[in-house]
Amino acid sequence: MAGNVYxxxxxxxxxxxxxxxxxxxxxxxxxxxxxxxxxTPVHVTGVWAQTGFFEVEVDAFEDAGARWLxxxxxxxxxxxxxxxxxxxxxxxEALREAVARCxxxxxxxxxxxxxxxxxxxxxxxxxxxxxxxTGYGAPDxxxxxxxxxxxSGWPQAQDWxxxxxxxxxxxxxxxxxxxxYVSNPWAGDLVLGHLIVMAELGLGALTARAPxxxxxxxxxxRKPRRADHILARMGFVQALWRRARGEVMLxxxxxxxxxxxxxxxxxxxxxxxxxxxxxxxxADSHFRSSGAAAAALYRQRLAPERLFMTFLETAAMNxxxxxxxxxxxxxxxxxxxxxxx
Numbered sequence: 369m370a371g372n373v374y375x376x377x378x379x380x381x382x383x384x385x386x387x388x389x390x391x392x393x394x395x396x397x398x399x400x401x402x403x404x405x406x407x408t409p410v411h412v413t414g415v416w417a418q419t420g421f422f423e424v425e426v427d428a429f430e431d432a433g434a435r436w437l438x439x440x441x442x443x444x445x446x447x448x449x450x451x452x453x454x455x456x457x458x459x460x461e462a463l464r465e466a467v468a469r470c471x472x473x474x475x476x477x478x479x480x481x482x483x484x485x486x487x488x489x490x491x492x493x494x495x496x497x498x499x500x501x502t503g504y505g506a507p508d509x510x511x512x513x514x515x516x517x518x519x520s521g522w523p524q525a526q527d528w529x530x531x532x533x534x535x536x537x538x539x540x541x542x543x544x545x546x547x548x549y550v551s552n553p554w555a556g557d558l559v560l561g562h563l564i565v566m567a568e569l570g571l572g573a574l575t576a577r578a579p580x581x582x583x584x585x586x587x588x589x590r591k592p593r594r595a596d597h598i599l600a601r602m603g604f605v606q607a608l609w610r611r612a613r614g615e616v617m618l619x620x621x622x623x624x625x626x627x628x629x630x631x632x633x634x635x636x637x638x639x640x641x642x643x644x645x646x647x648x649x650x651a652d653s654h655f656r657s658s659g660a661a662a663a664a665l666y667r668q669r670l671a672p673e674r675l676f677m678t679f680l681e682t683a684a685m686n687x688x689x690x691x692x693x694x695x696x697x698x699x700x701x702x703x704x705x706x707x708x709x
Contacts, residue, residue, distance in 0.1 A: 373653040373690075373691075375429040377407075377428065380406070386400065386447035387447060388447055389443045389446035389448050390444065391455060391460060391464060392456070393412075393446075393454065394412060394415045395453040396413060397411065397452070398412045398449070398452035399427075399448070399449045399452065400412070400424075400448035401448075402446055405657055406429065408428065409426075410427055412424055413435060417459075418466070420439060420469070420470035421437040421439060421440065422438055422440055422443070423436065423437050431551055431689075436555035439580075440463055440466055440467050440470070441470070470578070472578040473576065473577055474564075474574070474575070475574065475575045476574040477574075478570035479570070482569060482570045484570075486569040486571060490602055490603060493600055494602075494606050495603075497600075497603045501604075504531070506611070509613045510522075510612060512609075513614070515680055515692075519679070520679075520686060521680050521681065521683070522680050526681055526683045528608075533600065533604075538596065542601070545597065546684035546685070549695065550682075550685055550689065557579045560577075561584045561585060561589055561594060562597075562598065563641065564579070566641070568591070569598065571598075571640050572639070572699065573638055574638060574639060575637055576639070601676065605675045605678060606675055609675055609680075612670070616670040617648075617667050617668070618644040618696075619644060619646070620651050620666050621651040621654030621657075621666075623654055623657045623662075624663065624664075640698060641696065641698060642697075642698040644693070644694050645692050645694065646694060651665060652665065674699060676696060676697065677694070677695040679691065679692050679693050
C-alpha cells in the first residue's frame with residue numbers, strides 16, 4: 369500500500385473482476401470493495417434483517433479493522449468478488465422486506481425559540497470554557513500553523529479537552545462519538561443520534577434515513593445527555609480557537625464523478641455538520657483525484673463560532689488519519705455538498 373495524503377493500492381484489481389453489489393451478496397464472509405475512489409476492501413461480518421443493517425470490516429488502508437454497520441439498501445454501494453455465497457429463499461425475502469420496512473427518511477428542523485435557547489446555552493458554555501482554559505494555564509494566544517503544517521494535533525489541548533469533559537461526566541460519550549465520526553459518521557445510528565439532537569437544538573437542518581436502533585437515545589446517549597455533550601464541546605472548541613493567532617483558512621476539495629459517489633445512506637441527505645481541512649494539501653488531494661470527472665477547490669476563513677470538532681483538540685482525529693480536519697456547522701454557507709472530506 370502506498371499513497372500521499374491517503375493510502376491506496378496501486379495494484380488494485382479492475383472493476384471488471386468484481387460484480388455489482390446487491391442484497392444477494394450480503395452473506396457473512398463474502399469479500400468486496402466499497403465503491404469509493406480507492407476501492408476500499410471489506411468483508412461482510414454479519415447481516416441482520418430485523419434491524420436493517422449489515423456489517424463490514426475494513427480490510428486495508430488507514431481504517432483497517434474498523435467495523436461499520438451499513439444500511440441493507442446500501443449494498444449497491446459495494447462490489448463483490450464473484451464466487452461468494454449468495455442469499456436466497458426466505459433469507460433473501462427477509463432482506464427485501466427489511467429494506468421496504470426501513471425505507472423511511474426524516475427531516476428535523478427547529479424553530480426560532482429552540483435556536484435562541486441553544487445559542488444562550490452555547491454562549492454560557494463558551495464563557496465557562498474560557499474561564500476553565502485560563503485557570504488551567506492555556507496561553508492567551510497560540511500559533512496554529514505548526515500543527516496545521518504537520519497535520520498533527522496539540523497533545524496539550526487534547527489533555528485539556530479530556531479533563532474538561534471528564535469533569536462534566538462526558539468522557540465516555542466523547543470517546544464514542546469522536547471515534548465513530550472519524551471512522552464513518554453514517555455507520556449505524558450512534559452519530560446520527562447526535563445529528564438529530566443538533567438539529568433539534570437549532571444548530572442546523574437534518575435530512576437522513578430514520579434511526580433503526582431502538583437504543584439510540586437510551587442510557588448515556590439520552591437526548592439531554594447528547595445535548596450537554598454537543599454544547600459543552602462546542603463551547604470548549606470555540607473558546608480554544610478564539611485564541612488562535614493570525615488568519616486561519618479552511619479548505620475543501622470536491623470531486624464530481626460520472627456515477628453517484630458511494631454512500632452508506634442512499635437518497636437525499638442534509639447534515640448540520642460538514643467537514644473541511646485546515647490543510648490545503650489535504651483538500652488538494654481530493655481536487656486532483658484522477659478518478660473524478662470534474663473537481664473544485666474551495667477555501668473559507670475560519671469562523672470559530674461554527675466549530676464542533678477539530679484535529680487540534682480531538683485525539684480520535686489523530687489516530688489513523690492525518691487530515692487536519694474540522695467538523696463545523698454547515699450553515700448553508702459552503703458552496704459544496706455536506707459530508708466528510
